[in-house]
Amino acid sequence: MVNRTIVRIDEEKCTGCGKCIAPCAEGAIELVNGKAKVVSDELCDGMGFCIGVCPVDAISIEQRQALEFNPEKAEAQPKKTDISIQCCKCGCGEESAYLLPVRHGMESQWICTRCLPQLIHG
Ligand code: SF4
Missing domain, CATH: 3.30.70.20 (Alpha-Beta Plaits)
Known part of the structure; x- marks a missing residue:
């Protein structure tokens, strides 16, 4: 221990x-x-x-x-694997992109690396 x-x-x-x-x-x-x-x-x-x-x-x-x-x-x-995990912007799953957890407004969401720049920069 x-x-x-x-x-x-x-x-x-x-x-x-x-x-x-x-x-x-x-x-x-x-x-x-x-x-x-x-x-x-x-x-x-x-x-x-x-x-x-x-x-x-x-x-x-x-x-x-x-x-x-x-x-x-x-x-x-x-x-x-969890097919319910999807990017909150484009809807892709973990089989086609890297997904990252993000939190906003007291909610947990997933975002893929392709949509992340848009989330950061607007
Ligand atoms: S409520 Fe939280 S700790 Fe419980 S199963 Fe869902 S994500 Fe896991």
Whole structure:
């Protein structure tokens, strides 16, 4: 065990929408009984990419004793795709473009790298 940063999911806030599952490249998050859970400390690198996609701010980063992140184990996890993830401007999915999470007006959205310049510069 080491003292490190790791994702924390507030079960009281979690609605079980599942939006945080596919963005986790390490496959650390799954829905268990309708709530998102970090299924293994070894799979969570604590980077928090999932934070920005949660519509109810149920995800945060905490510092605590946990197993060390295991990159080999994370790499071996089956990769999840989510066809509901689409660019909020052009509607393309992750199969055709890189998608980035953005937040605006208390909403989480995805935007592809082709539309990002338009979002930044108007
Ligand atoms: S995105 Fe947020 S509300 Fe949805 S399942 Fe994940 S933690 Fe729960």
